[in-house]
Amino acid sequence: MMRKKINTALSKEKCMKTTLIATLGFEEKFCYRAMLRHGIKEGDEIVLITAEIVEKVEKAFDWIKKLVQTSFSDKVAVRLVQLDVKSVEKSIKAVSELLNSAEGRLIVNLSGGMRALVIIVLIACIMKARREMVIEIETEDLSSLLLVPSELIRLVKDPPGSIHLEILRLVKRGIRKSESISRELKRDASTIRRHLAELEAMGLVEAEKRKPLIVRLTRFAELFV
Secondary structure (H helix, E strand, O other): OHHHHHHHHHHHHHHOOEEEEEEOOOOOHHHHHHHHHOOOOOOOEEEEEEOOOOHHHHHHHHHHHHHHHHHHOOOOEEEEEEOOOOOHHHHHHHHHHHHHHOOOEEEEEOOOOOHHHHHHHHHHHHHOOOOOEEEEEEOOOOOOEEEEOHHHHHHHHOOOOHHHHHHHHHHHOOOOEHHHHHHHHOOOHHHHHHHHHHHHHHOOEEEEEOOOOEEEEOOOHHHOO
């Protein structure tokens, strides 16, 4: 039964439309490798974001466009979006609109292009955090692929509140039972359990035991306390 569910989930992911958004500079290799890595197929869309369109950028875009045309005819949409990086707010808004309109599985590759361009796209991704969004950065020597966890993006957008931070500090000190946390903070036990449930949903604590409730910090919690 479990294997059947896993296979069904994988099958749905393969059928789901993929939107690949990639920052583009003078080289097409990062976009090309992302296309291979994520199995771009008919019905998918590729959106390349760049700053100033100079000859080298045009050459890189033409290479990708010709590759897509040769491989998929007109069944994979590919387009180039230019941003005025000197107008940060306008550029973030433009990228946010792209993210809002993206369908299905969303891959954002930040490997190419100038630093200002990458920062603008990353800020837009944080502002428009989506569970199904994957943010990746490939190192210049192609030796490593760095993934930015979607949980971390959501935490940057919506960080823990003051009461959450108090609880995390207590857990870090070794006070991990909900009853003990309740006594330390002089708050109702049901209130503490609710806050712990919120922290668990945020990915900052996980239950080691349910009855009695004992929690431990996650790797993301260490970034806040």
